[in-house]
Amino acid sequence: MVELGMETGTAPPAAAGHRAAADGVRPHGPVAPPPCDLVTVPARQGLEAVDILRRGGDxxxxxxxxHDGTCDTLGFLVPPGTxxxxxxxGSACTRTPGRGLRLADVPSSAPPLPGSGWLLxxxxxxxxxxxxPAVLxxxxxxxxxxxEAADNCR
Incomplete structure (x- = not known):
C-alpha cells in the first residue's frame, strides 16, 4: 500500500499494511507538515474513480x-481531517502526524517516496x-x- 509516513486513522482490516513512520524520515530534505490526508484504495477501483472524477462536469x-510500486493501490490526497x-x-484514510510530504517540495519526475510514484x-x-472527500x-x-456490474457480466 502507498505509505507516506502517516498515522493510520480508523480503517477497515484491508488497511493493516499502513503503519506510522516513527523515525520521521523525510524523503527530500526538510519538509513541512503535509497539508493532506491520504485515502488508499485497490488500484482497479481507484483507476475507475480517477476516470469518473476527471470527467466530473461541475x-x-x-x-x-x-500509486504504490506494484500498482496494487492508489492514494488520493485529501484535505487534513478527512x-x-x-x-x-474497502478503503483506508491515513492522517498526517505533522511530518511527511509537502507537495511543493516533490518534483513530479521523482517518486515522492521509495516504492511509490505519481499517477497524477x-x-x-x-x-x-x-x-x-465527498466527491471522492x-x-x-x-x-x-x-x-461489480462488469464482473457479473462474465
Whole structure:
C-alpha cells in the first residue's frame, strides 16, 4: 500500500499494511507538515474513480494521486481531517502526524517516496490541489458499482 509516513486513522482490516513512520524520515530534505490526508484504495477501483472524477462536469475534479510500486493501490490526497470520519468500505484514510510530504517540495519526475510514484502529479491534477472527500466518496461508490456490474457480466 502507498505509505507516506502517516498515522493510520480508523480503517477497515484491508488497511493493516499502513503503519506510522516513527523515525520521521523525510524523503527530500526538510519538509513541512503535509497539508493532506491520504485515502488508499485497490488500484482497479481507484483507476475507475480517477476516470469518473476527471470527467466530473461541475465537480472540482481530482487532485494528486499516488500509486504504490506494484500498482496494487492508489492514494488520493485529501484535505487534513478527512481520516477522522472516513468510513468507506474497502478503503483506508491515513492522517498526517505533522511530518511527511509537502507537495511543493516533490518534483513530479521523482517518486515522492521509495516504492511509490505519481499517477497524477500535483501539476497535472486538473486544477484541484486536493480531492474533495465527498466527491471522492461518490466516485468510489460509482466505481465499485461499475466493477461489480462488469464482473457479473462474465
Amino acid at each position: 465537480a472540482p475534479g481530482v487532485g494528486p494521486v499516488l 481520516a477522522d470520519c472516513w468510513d468507506v468500505p 502529479p500535483p501539476e497535472d491534477a486538473a486544477g484541484a490541489p486536493l480531492t474533495d 466518496r461518490a466516485a468510489l461508490g460509482e466505481a465499485a458499482r461499475l466493477i
